[in-house]
Amino acid sequence: MMAALTTRFLALVLVVLAVVSRVYAQEVADGQGHTVSLTIERLRQTHVLRVGYGTAAPFSFTNANGDISGYSIDLCREMAEEMRQILQLPEIRTEYVFRTPANRLQLLNEGGMDIECNASTNLPERRKAANFAPAHFFMRTRLVSLKRNNIHKLEDLRGKSVSVVLGTVNISQILQLSRERRLGLVTVPVDEVERAFELVNNGSVSAFAMDDILLHEMIARSGHPQDFSVSEEGLGEPAAYGFMTRINDPEFADLVAKALWRVYRSDRMQKIYDRWFMQPFGEPPHSLNLPMSAELRAMMESVE
Incomplete structure (x- = not known):
């Protein structure tokens, strides 16, 4: 009885795996x-x-x-x-x-x-x-901050907070640079680019690390672009979209x-x-x- 149940269970597992593999496989043989x-x-x-x-x-x-x-x-x-x-x-x-x-x-x-x-x-x-x-498109990661905070490069953020967007390369860049330079940065992860920028705008964080083109666009439509500054220092090499x-x-x-x-x-x-x-x-x-x-x-x- 136990052997029969085991056989049926294994057969069911194989069927499930076959269905799952078909769902995830996007190329199949055409029979020829x-x-x-x-x-x-x-x-x-x-x-x-x-x-x-x-x-x-x-x-x-x-x-x-x-x-x-x-x-x-x-x-x-x-x-x-x-x-x-x-x-x-x-x-x-x-x-x-x-x-x-x-x-x-x-x-x-x-x-x-x-x-x-x-x-x-x-x-x-x-x-x-x-x-x-x-x-x-080609871009480079930089920091956006309020001008009054006088943040021009990563070192100026020592011990301060930085907003980052979940699922982006900017998180690993910031964490790695913080460890290498012993900056003690506090990362604040959020789901959306707009939310991360708003945290800078309302003073909740000191800076936001993101692709420079996206930062320039958000600053341009902020209604008060004169209040923001983009870092002179890039974090990493230029990269392609x-x-x-x-x-x-x-x-x-x-x-x-x-x-x-x-x-x-x-x-x-x-x-x-x-x-x-x-x-x-x-x-x-x-x-x-x-x-x-x-x-x-x-x-x-x-x-x-």
């Missing part, structure tokens, strides 16, 4: 020795691309009209049209999925979204959990890269960039006046 991307096959059937977005203007955010907007969103729309042409589909509709820095990898690899079109940094440790598309796709679906990642290269080569690319970095946008209208970096221009000119 070829692999088939489940993401692409679902796209062929539904004509719906599930796009992850966040609250990181000017990359992806909800505008005053309630629409999902931003530089990354515009690029993903153009990318989707190129994908439609490559796959020869009658249409591709975009379904937006809200994600946070803390849950983005889980949503991506469990199938909640097909691609994250926001501002995720392409790092070696992240490449173990996601595929990255060709870069669409890239759209993330599932780690176990390289065929879909290749399709995304091919479609993006077409956008990067077109005259649409400069127009999209200028709309978000050289012209006023948002509420209240504000401009970042940030020309395309040499790193980004070189990367786009080198795509094949």
